[in-house]
Amino acid sequence: MTDIRTERMEKRLWGLSVPDLAAHPTVYAPDLLKGQRLLISGGGSGMGRATAVLAVRLGAEVMICGRDGEKLDRAAEEIERATGARILTRAMTIRDPEQVSAVMDDAFDELGGLDALVNSAGGQFPIEAIDLTPKGWNAVVDTNLNGTWHMMQAAARRWRDAGVPGSIVNIVATIDRGIPHSAHTAAARAGVVYLSKSVAVEWAPLGIRVNALAPGTIETEGLNNYPPAMLSRLGQGNPMRRMGDTWDIAEGVVYLTASSGKFVTGELLQINGGMHLWGTNWPLGVPESFRGTGG
Numbered sequence: 001m002t003d004i005r006t007e008r009m010e011k012r013l014w015g016l017s018v019p020d021l022a023a024h025p026t027v028y029a030p031d032l033l034k035g036q037r038l039l040i041s042g043g044g045s046g047m048g049r050a051t052a053v054l055a056v057r058l059g060a061e062v063m064i065c066g067r068d069g070e071k072l073d074r075a076a077e078e079i080e081r082a083t084g085a086r087i088l089t090r091a092m093t094i095r096d097p098e099q100v101s102a103v104m105d106d107a108f109d110e111l112g113g114l115d116a117l118v119n120s121a122g123g124q125f126p127i128e129a130i131d132l133t134p135k136g137w138n139a140v141v142d143t144n145l146n147g148t149w150h151m152m153q154a155a156a157r158r159w160r161d162a163g164v165p166g167s168i169v170n171i172v173a174t175i176d177r178g179i180p181h182s183a184h185t186a187a188a189r190a191g192v193v194y195l196s197k198s199v200a201v202e203w204a205p206l207g208i209r210v211n212a213l214a215p216g217t218i219e220t221e222g223l224n225n226y227p228p229a230m231l232s233r234l235g236q237g238n239p240m241r242r243m244g245d246t247w248d249i250a251e252g253v254v255y256l257t258a259s260s261g262k263f264v265t266g267e268l269l270q271i272n273g274g275m276h277l278w279g280t281n282w283p284l285g286v287p288e289s290f291r292g293t294g295g
């Protein structure tokens with residue numbers, strides 16, 4: 001690891017900044033998303049924000065939403081400064097179907113329609129499953145499963161009613177072998193994966209594609225929600241023995257939403273350095289009985 005990276009990690013400045021993202025090389029042609037309109041939940045930070053930057057660089061018009069209006073406005077200002085593109089922001093929670101309906105109406109009205117919905121909003125807290133309270137379980141399932149569903153259905157209904165196609169990408173997590181200390185989110189994300197597969201079939205006749213993307217450990221400010229003791233172990237929990245960056249995810253999202261993904265639906269794209277095959281992260285520490293077992 002370079003000195004600069006170590007210093008940024010110690011300061012908990014995770015991931016690529018907006019100027020980094022604006023200058024990052026991309027495999028895509030500059031006008032790939034020209035005329036496309038995207039709504040990105042959780043677009044004020046992390047993977048959602050990186051996707052917003054890549055999308056505007058490729059010619060798309062973008063609205064981002066999340067709970068914290070100041071964070072969204074800050075992201076929009078930084079994106080405008082770095083790329084010259086203006087994006088729209090809406091403060092809301094995906095957990096409230098009425099707020100979801102309002103943001104979806106705004107997106108369709110103010111962008112003049114919608115071509116793609118990217119659901120990057122989500123989160124959880126590390127805990128041993130045996131200690132979960134009903135309220136904690138419900139908060140995580142309501143955010144990651146129910147909230148994502150409200151967004152998906154609200155977009156799909158409008159696409160159906162307008163008789164136009166659409167595309168949905170749901171950011172989930174690497175769940176293939178479960179997620180110790182995060183059983184609540186593993187359950188919710190598994191729900192989203194199979195929800196996506198189910199409606200990918202139902203909605204194919206409507207011209208709506210639905211895919212999921214499973215990140216591994218990705219350097220974002222979201223990592224600041226985890227205990228400092230685990231930060232030094234981050235990135236060791238996959239065969240490539242490093243973290244991914246938000247550009248890895250943004251380019252994956254664009255692959256699925258752009259014409260490159262026009263025959264892809266119901267898929268789960270794993271961008272995780274092989275974490276679905278080997279490795280794991282125990283946020284609260286690996287128990288003695290599991291040490292040295294290769295996980």
Ligand SMILES: CCCCCCCCCCC/C=C/C(=O)SCCNC(=O)CCNC(=O)[C@H](O)C(C)(C)COP(=O)(O)OP(=O)(O)OC[C@H]1O[C@@H](n2cnc3c(N)ncnc32)[C@H](O)[C@@H]1OP(=O)(O)O
Binds near residue numbers: 127136139140179282
């Ligand atoms: C996805 C893979 C996880 C893998 C873990 C392995 C580690 C790998 C490395 C890290 C990978 C990073 C993954 C990321 O997702 S980064 C992005 C993370 N960002 C966040 O998670 C922030 C967003 N999170 C939240 O906003 C909250 O956690 C929550 C989803 C619960 C939001 O809901 P709400 O606002 O309603 O929640 P509250 O804060 O009001 O709490 C409700 C009850 O939930 C319980 N709770 C909440 N926090 C904790 C905690 N830290 N410990 C224990 N219990 C908690 C509690 O019962 C709350 O009720 P009370 O406050 O009344 O007690």
Ligand SMILES: NC(=O)C1=CN([C@@H]2O[C@H](COP(=O)(O)OP(=O)(O)OC[C@H]3O[C@@H](n4cnc5c(N)ncnc54)[C@H](OP(=O)(O)O)[C@@H]3O)[C@@H](O)[C@H]2O)C=CC1
Binds near residue numbers: 046067071095174223
């Ligand atoms: N980073 C990683 O290693 C991994 C992350 N993930 C998941 O990927 C997604 C993106 O994470 P990442 O970019 O790293 O983290 P961030 O914390 O940066 O992004 C999550 C975004 O979700 C928004 N959000 C959270 N709850 C709600 C809500 N109820 N309504 C609307 N917006 C909400 C947050 O904004 P605000 O607070 O303003 O609402 C935030 O911008 C999340 O679902 C995360 O759990 C999965 C695997 C690994």
